[in-house]
Amino acid sequence: MIDPLLAVSFEAFTQPGFWIGVGVIAGIYTLLALGLQLNVGFTGIVNFGQAAFMAVGAYTMAILVIKAGFSFWLALPASVLITIGFGMIVGLPALRLRADYFAIATIALAEVVRLTAQNARDLTGGNQGLSCSDDDAGLCYFNEWRDVSDSINSFIESTIWSDPEQLFPLLLVTWAVVLIATVGLTYVTNTPWGRVLRAVREDEDAALALGKNALRYKLQSLAISATLGAIGGFFFALNLAAIYPVNFEPQVTFFAFSVLILGGLANYKGVAFGAVLFWFVLEGTRFLDLPDPPFTETRIAALRLAITGMLLILLMAFRPQGLFGKKEEMVLGE
Amino acid sequence: MEAGQLTESAEPALFERVAERFRESPPLAAAAVIFGIFVLLVIFEGIQPVMQTGLNGLSLGAIYALGAVGLTLVYGILKLTNFAHGDFLTFGAYMAYLINVTWGAPLIVGVFWAMLATAILALLLERVMWGPMRRNNAGFLQLILMSIGLAFVLRAVIQWFWGTEVRQLDVDNTSTVEFLGLRIGETELIVVVVGIVVLSVVGVMLRYTLLGKRMRALSDDIDLAETAGIDTRKIIFYTWVFSGALAGLAGVLAGATTNLRPELGFELLLPIFAAVILGGIGDAFGALAAGLVLGVVTEWSTLVIDARWKVAVGFAVLVIVLIIRPQGIFGKAKTI
Amino acid sequence: MNDGLLRVDGVYQRFGGIRAVNGATFDVAPQSITALIGPNGAGKTTLFNVVTGFYKGDSGVVRFDGDNVFRKSPNAIANRGMVRTFQITKALAAMPVIDNMMLAAPDQPGERFVNLFIRPAAVRSREKEVREEAMEMLEVFNLTKLSDSYAGTLSGGQRKLLELARALMAKPKLLLLDEPMAGINPTLGKRLLDHMQRLRKEEGVTFLFIEHDMEVVMNHADKVVVMAEGKVIASGDPENVRNDKKVIDAYLGGEAHETKAKT
Numbered sequence: 001m002i003d004p005l006l007a008v009s010f011e012a013f014t015q016p017g018f019w020i021g022v023g024v025i026a027g028i029y030t031l032l033a034l035g036l037q038l039n040v041g042f043t044g045i046v047n048f049g050q051a052a053f054m055a056v057g058a059y060t061m062a063i064l065v066i067k068a069g070f071s072f073w074l075a076l077p078a079s080v081l082i083t084i085g086f087g088m089i090v091g092l093p094a095l096r097l098r099a100d101y102f103a104i105a106t107i108a109l110a111e112v113v114r115l116t117a118q119n120a121r122d123l124t125g126g127n128q129g130l131s132c133s134d135d136d137a138g139l140c141y142f143n144e145w146r147d148v149s150d151s152i153n154s155f156i157e158s159t160i161w162s163d164p165e166q167l168f169p170l171l172l173v174t175w176a177v178v179l180i181a182t183v184g185l186t187y188v189t190n191t192p193w194g195r196v197l198r199a200v201r202e203d204e205d206a207a208l209a210l211g212k213n214a215l216r217y218k219l220q221s222l223a224i225s226a227t228l229g230a231i232g233g234f235f236f237a238l239n240l241a242a243i244y245p246v247n248f249e250p251q252v253t254f255f256a257f258s259v260l261i262l263g264g265l266a267n268y269k270g271v272a273f274g275a276v277l278f279w280f281v282l283e284g285t286r287f288l289d290l291p292d293p294p295f296t297e298t299r300i301a302a303l304r305l306a307i308t309g310m311l312l313i314l315l316m317a318f319r320p321q322g323l324f325g326k327k328e329e330m331v332l333g334e
Numbered sequence: 335m336e337a338g339q340l341t342e343s344a345e346p347a348l349f350e351r352v353a354e355r356f357r358e359s360p361p362l363a364a365a366a367v368i369f370g371i372f373v374l375l376v377i378f379e380g381i382q383p384v385m386q387t388g389l390n391g392l393s394l395g396a397i398y399a400l401g402a403v404g405l406t407l408v409y410g411i412l413k414l415t416n417f418a419h420g421d422f423l424t425f426g427a428y429m430a431y432l433i434n435v436t437w438g439a440p441l442i443v444g445v446f447w448a449m450l451a452t453a454i455l456a457l458l459l460e461r462v463m464w465g466p467m468r469r470n471n472a473g474f475l476q477l478i479l480m481s482i483g484l485a486f487v488l489r490a491v492i493q494w495f496w497g498t499e500v501r502q503l504d505v506d507n508t509s510t511v512e513f514l515g516l517r518i519g520e521t522e523l524i525v526v527v528v529g530i531v532v533l534s535v536v537g538v539m540l541r542y543t544l545l546g547k548r549m550r551a552l553s554d555d556i557d558l559a560e561t562a563g564i565d566t567r568k569i570i571f572y573t574w575v576f577s578g579a580l581a582g583l584a585g586v587l588a589g590a591t592t593n594l595r596p597e598l599g600f601e602l603l604l605p606i607f608a609a610v611i612l613g614g615i616g617d618a619f620g621a622l623a624a625g626l627v628l629g630v631v632t633e634w635s636t637l638v639i640d641a642r643w644k645v646a647v648g649f650a651v652l653v654i655v656l657i658i659r660p661q662g663i664f665g666k667a668k669t670i
Numbered sequence: 671m672n673d674g675l676l677r678v679d680g681v682y683q684r685f686g687g688i689r690a691v692n693g694a695t696f697d698v699a700p701q702s703i704t705a706l707i708g709p710n711g712a713g714k715t716t717l718f719n720v721v722t723g724f725y726k727g728d729s730g731v732v733r734f735d736g737d738n739v740f741r742k743s744p745n746a747i748a749n750r751g752m753v754r755t756f757q758i759t760k761a762l763a764a765m766p767v768i769d770n771m772m773l774a775a776p777d778q779p780g781e782r783f784v785n786l787f788i789r790p791a792a793v794r795s796r797e798k799e800v801r802e803e804a805m806e807m808l809e810v811f812n813l814t815k816l817s818d819s820y821a822g823t824l825s826g827g828q829r830k831l832l833e834l835a836r837a838l839m840a841k842p843k844l845l846l847l848d849e850p851m852a853g854i855n856p857t858l859g860k861r862l863l864d865h866m867q868r869l870r871k872e873e874g875v876t877f878l879f880i881e882h883d884m885e886v887v888m889n890h891a892d893k894v895v896v897m898a899e900g901k902v903i904a905s906g907d908p909e910n911v912r913n914d915k916k917v918i919d920a921y922l923g924g925e926a927h928e929t930k931a932k933t
Contacts (some may be wrong), residue, residue, distance in 0.1 A: 021798065046475060093657045099474060100415045104607050105656050111604060115649075119642045192632070192772070192780030192797060199762055199773050206760035210774045210779070211748035218781055232890055250600075254482050261479065302493035310487025316476045317392045317467065 009105035017165045022283045023276075024167055024239050027174035030275040031232040034181050034255040034268060035225030041265040041325075042189060043221040044201030046099050048253055049090075049106030049227050052113040055248040057083045057230025058237040059117060059124055062141040066133045067123075072144035080230050088219060095218045107250055117245040124245070131242035145238050148249070167239070174235050181228060182268050196222060258308050259314050264325025274323065282307065364663045368627060371634070372535055379637045386516050387633040393522040393591060395629020396529025400584035402621035403536060403601060405575035410553035410616020411573050414464065415474075417481040419581060420603030421488035425581025426452045427503075427589035427598055428492055434504050439507060444587050445528075452582030456574040459484070465570075468660070477557035485600065493596045501594040503586070525587045532583060536576065540618050545572060555617035605648030612655050613664030624663065674733075675700040675844055675876050676721070677753070681730030681740075683713075683720050689717040691727070692900030698844065698893075701870055703877045705887040705908075706898035709921055714880045715757060717897065718846055722754045723747040735843060749776070751843035755850065759831040759878075761836075763822030767813065770796075770821050770832060771804035774839035804839060811835045811865070827854040834862065838869070847879035851886055863890050888912070894918065 017153055034052050039047040060082050062073040094105045117124045124130055132140035152169035161168075196217055199207040204214045237243050255278075263274025282304050295303075321327050375384045405419045414453040429451040430444035463484070467477060492657075509520045540546035548564050549572065588598060609628050613620025633646045655662065674697030683691040685892055691713045698704045706714050720727040723744035732740040734756045739747050748754075762770050778800060779785045780793035811831045816824060821832060828849065837845055851859045863886065869875045881887050887894060888908045895905040898920035904911050 018756075039476070046478070080335075097656055100478065101611070101656055101660055103415070103478060104604075104611070105653060108604055108652045112646055112649045115643070115646050119640075149402040157421075188783075190784060191786050191793065192778045192800075193786055195769055195773055195781050196781055198765055198769075202762045202764050203760050205349055205744075205756070206762060208724070208744040209722070209748055209754050209756070209760070210836070211745050211753075211776065212773075213743070213745045254486070257479060257482070277553040296497075298497045299494050305486050305493065306490035307490075308705075309490060312483025312486070313463070313480050316472075316480045317463075320476055 003160075016165070018283075018286075019280075020165050020167045020171050020281050023171050023241075024174055024235065025283075026272075026275040026279040027171065027178050028232045028235050028239070029256055029279065030178045030272045031174075031181060031228045031235070033230075033260040033263070033271045034178070034185060034277060035228035036256055036260045037268055037271055038185060038189075038197075038221055039225045040260065041267070042046075042194065042201060043197050043218055044093065044099070044204075044219065045218055046103040047222065047225060048103045048250070049110040049251060050225065050256055051248045051252040052110035053087060053226040053229025054104070054233035054236060054252065055110075055113050055117055056086050056233070058132065058243050058248075059227075060230075061234055062130050062243055063123065065141040066130070066139055072141065075141075076234060079234070080227055083144075083226050083230035083233075084223045087222050091219050091222045095222065098194050108251060110248070114245050114248050117248065127245060129242035129244045130277075140178070142238055142241070142324050146157055155283055170235065170238055177231060177235075178272060182272065185224075193217075207313065212313055219282035250329060254312075255308060258312050261312065261320075261322050264322030265320075266326055267324050270322065270324030278308075278311075360659065360663045364627075368631070371631070375634055375637060382515060383637055384634065387637060388454050388518050388630050389518050389526075390522065391527075391630030391633030392626065393518070393525045393550045393629070394632060395626035396526055396533070397591075397625075398603065398605055398609050398629050399533055399585045399622045399625030400587070401606040402625040403533070403618050404580040404584075404612065405606055406610045406613065406616055406618055406621040407549065407553065407573050408577045409610060411549060412439055412464065412468070413474075415481065416477050416577075417478065417603070418459075418484040418488060419481075419577070419606070420599035420601075421485045421492075422452050422456065422578055422581035423585030423588060423602055424492055424596060424599035425488060426585030427453060427497055427594050429582065430586040431496070431501060431503060431587065435501070438504075441503065441586075441590070444503070445583065448582040449579040450582075450584045452585070453575045453578035456578030456581075456661075459572065460570065460574045479660055489596050489600070496594075496596075498596060503590050503592065503594065505590045510662055519591070521590050528583075529587065530579070536580070537619065537622060545569070549573065550618070553618075563587065601645075608652035608655065611652060611660070612662050614664040617662070617664050620662060620664035625639045625670065653655075674698050675735060676878065677731070677733040678717070678721060679731040679733070681717065681732065682728040683716055683725055684728050689900050691720060692899065694730075694900065694902050696880050696895045696902045696905050697768055698876060700843075700876050700894045701726050701874050703845070703866060703870060703890060704879075704893045704895060705888055705896065706878060706880045707882070707884075711899075712897040712920075713900040714897055715848055718754060718848055720879065722752060722846060748840065749773075751841070752846065753837045753840045753842035753844070754846040755833045755837055755848055757848040757852065759826075759829045759833045761821040761824065761832050763820065765821060766818050767808070767821050767832060768804055768817040769799070770836050771807060771817075772800050774800040774836045775803060776841055776910035807835050807839055827858045829860070830854050831858070834865065838875075838926050842875060844876045844878065847877065849882065851881060851883055851906055859886070868892070885913075 016195065030119055032054065035053075036050060037048060039045045045322040056153045057079050061075045063074075064070040064078060065072055070078065090106075094109075097105060116156055118126055120126070121128075131142075132138070149166070149169040153164045153166070154228070157165045189197070196212050197209065199210075199212065200217050207214050236247065239246070259275045259278050260271065261274075262278055263270030263272070285300060285304060285307075315322060335422065342614050343597055356366065361552060372384065391598060393621065401419065403423075408414050408419070426448040429452055430441065430448040431445045432444075433439045434441045434444035460643055462640050464477075467480065472480075507519065510517050511520055511523050540550060545568075549569055551562070551564065552566065552569050584602075585599060589600060593597070605628060606625070609625040610621050613622070613624035628648060628651060631651070635647045676698040678697065679695050681691050681694045682689060694713070694717055706717075708714055716725065720730075721732050722748070723739070723742050726741050730740060731738060734747070734750060734752050737750065739750065739752070762773070765773075777796070779789055779796055785793055805814065805817065809905040810816055811834070813828065813831060813835065816828065821829065824832060830853075834847070834850070850862055854862075866877055867890070870877065891908055893906060894908045894911040896903050896911055896914070896917050898916075903916045904914045904919060
């Protein structure tokens with residue numbers, strides 16, 4: 001398993017299909033990073049557990065559909081609520097910690113979630129993945145989505161594009177949600193509520209001294225981020241045919257951070273740009289005709305990891321505000 | 335009568351006296367908890383399994399302790415939450431592989447080379463990355479994200495040269511040693527011995543040498559130490575040397591008792607963080623003790639829960655410590 | 671007898687092995703200007719922290735406006751009308767001055783997330799009100815032209831004024847100022863003191879401030895409370911306190927002697 005993050009089957013290497021797949025991934029990461037932007041860029045909480053919210057959202061949705069007989073459309077909001085609840089249970093004790101402890105606690109949490117997914121095989125299917133019911137192989141979590149997706153594609157077939165790719169509807173829906181989320185977050189940041197958030201980000205004691213319940217705002221920020229994480233998890237689950245624990249490794253969260261930093265802290269529009277740039281460059285390397293010795297598959301994967309790592313290092317060293325961040329709003333220092 | 339004077343009861347109950355003693359001395363409370371767990375396990379599982387898993391736990395604990403001491407020094411003295419520390423372990427393991435397997439030299443040479451190479455790597459990074467960032471007053475978020483980027487790069491380099499397949503060091507993983515009715519793998523025993531010896535040396539160095547005392551002073555308060563005229567550059571040098579060398583050693587030991595793969599170090603990173611926090615950030619002795627305890631408790635857990643959840647024990651401890659007492663067992667209460 | 675707006679009774683706060691506050695008792699009358707003085711390390715700021723909820727005291731009573739607020743959360747205490755400033759100013763540097771000001775206003779429906787979606791009109795109208803109030807307050811403190819600048823670009827003295835102005839936006843009954851004169855030039859200091867007197871007279875705000883400058887204390891405080899080694903060793907009229915032997919001993923040849931020499 002070279003790159004479990006990208007769910008494009010290799011036979012679909014034809015240009016549109018491949019790039020649509022990348023577009024979906026970029027959209028998912030935009031959602032994740034939008035949540036992180038709210039957390040890190042606007043509330044000052046370093047949430048290293050975004051993958052946990054993805055996992056809880058995706059697994060809960062699948063389990064509700066496959067094992068509890070929920071309809072897909074009901075499972076979605078139910079999973080979001082459960083993920084938010086999970087976030088609150090975690091956040092209540094964890095948000096009292098100082099920033100670095102909170103970061104460590106959230107990574108630990110994400111790993112606990114992943115380990116649970118790996119080991120609670122009866123519930124989650126373990127490393128074999130979760131897609132369809134053991135009793136009824138036809139009952140899969142993505143059934144109802146596939147129906148909708150096919151209808152959308154039939155519509156498109158008769159209007160704009162005669163041979164639409166299978167993933168195209170997912171691309172549309174993902175980016176529609178991205179648009180709504182970006183607009184919503186931008187609006188909410190420029191309100192009195194957003195103002196308190198920014199005060200908490202910069203100096204929690206000052207906010208407390210002015211009567212603001214900092215913990216409540218941090219919890220709300222985490223709840224919104226959990227929602228976006230869960231939705232990202234849904235789209236991720238729909239992109240693949242099954243959900244695997246390995247899809248929710250810390251690497252996912254850190255890639256989301258790379259996207260965040262690239263686009264720039266403290267602004268939402270840059271996030272989408274960062275995600276698209278990041279993933280299109282990263283995936284574009286697949287098309288470089290690199291000679292096999294020395295460029296084996298493993299090595300190309302290593303190269304991608306190295307590029308991401310260097311990106312983080314160089315950005316943080318030389319341009320911490322990223323592409324579109326505002327230097328004045330940088331509260332990265334102590 | 336003065337308003338608000340604390341009333342004192344004539345004979346505080348025994349329980350209250352004991353509780354007060356525990357509140358004043360968290361290490362005592364922690365020791366009591368561990369002893370309590372030990373007793374419970376012995377009652378329910380028998381002395382032999384407890385001692386056996388405890389012995390295995392020392393092997394794991396030695397690795398944790400070696401990793402934790404290096405990490406806590408960097409955390410305390412340089413205020414750096416180094417998420418790349420795990421990859422120092424991995425790096426050390428693969429350096430040993432180079433000497434031991436690729437060249438065929440005895441493992442002991444590999445160990446020395448691993449410690450040296452990792453120390454050099456650490457110093458190089460200080461020169462190129464951490465030093466300049468500190469001088470530019472880099473903030474906490476910048477540093478932590480840089481350390482994550484560094485972790486990626488290190489792992490990528492290792493993956494480039496050695497791929498993702500699982501490798502083994504040239505060690506005898508089958509022969510065992512028996513004593514006192516307990517059995518331990520020969521390799522594990524060596525890990526325990528080497529680990530304890532090295533940790534003791536480091537402990538003595540920190541406690542009794544001038545360098546050690548200065549390092550501990552710096553760990554407490556780097557600004558204070560600077561005004562006291564201590565040469566911080568030399569201390570920083572030795573901090574990275576220790577951090578790197580101990581991490582490299584821990585990596586080799588981990589590789590020897592399990593196997594080599596690029597994720598080796600990162601998998602150990604979170605339990606190592608747990609040990610660092612449990613022992614109190616910046617407290618090398620605390621990290622040492624906490625690492626050993628964590629290893630033992632992790633192995634003990636296999637007596638009560640399924641072995642595949644063993645890894646979660648470290649995380650559970652971390653979470654519990656962060657909720658109850660973030661400053662760790664040995665840390666001081668936070669002042670504003 | 672609960673005369674005081676603020677009554678501190680037998681407060682203890684321990685750090686590690688040290689009792690930073692070792693049984694402090696005093697009260698603050700409404701609409702008074704009270705100074706809290708004492709040598710370094712007497713526990714003044716620690717006491718402030720306990721009174722305003724930033725530290726959880728070990729034991730004691732803190733009565734504000736009739737209610738016991740001991741160990742309540744700092745934001746709950748601030749919402750009851752006890753607002754504090756900090757020794758090192760906490761002007762929120764990455765936010766514009768006007769945002770700093772508007773942040774402090776009480777009763778903003780827009781600060782509740784749900785209201786953003788179910789009561790947008792109420793949010794908008796209060797926001798407009800708050801902005802007007804903030805601009806008026808900035809006018810009083812002569813900071814109007816800086817309203818859109820990021821607070822981080824202000825000078826030290828301007829930040830002190832901003833912090834005071836911002837604290838006033840919260841409509842406090844009692845304002846606790848931690849060394850308001852520290853690090854600002856005398857002219858600005860005089861302006862601050864004039865503001866305090868005016869606010870006390872016109873708005874009925876009560877002040878409790880920590881101060882080291884004896885002249886300021888003598889000339890502007892109605893009452894002086896002296897702390898040393900965590901305890902209150904004297905309180906009352908500035909003149910009486912100044913001549914109190916215990917106070918002079920506590921300072922041991924420090925400012926107390928200087929002030930004596932000046933007169």
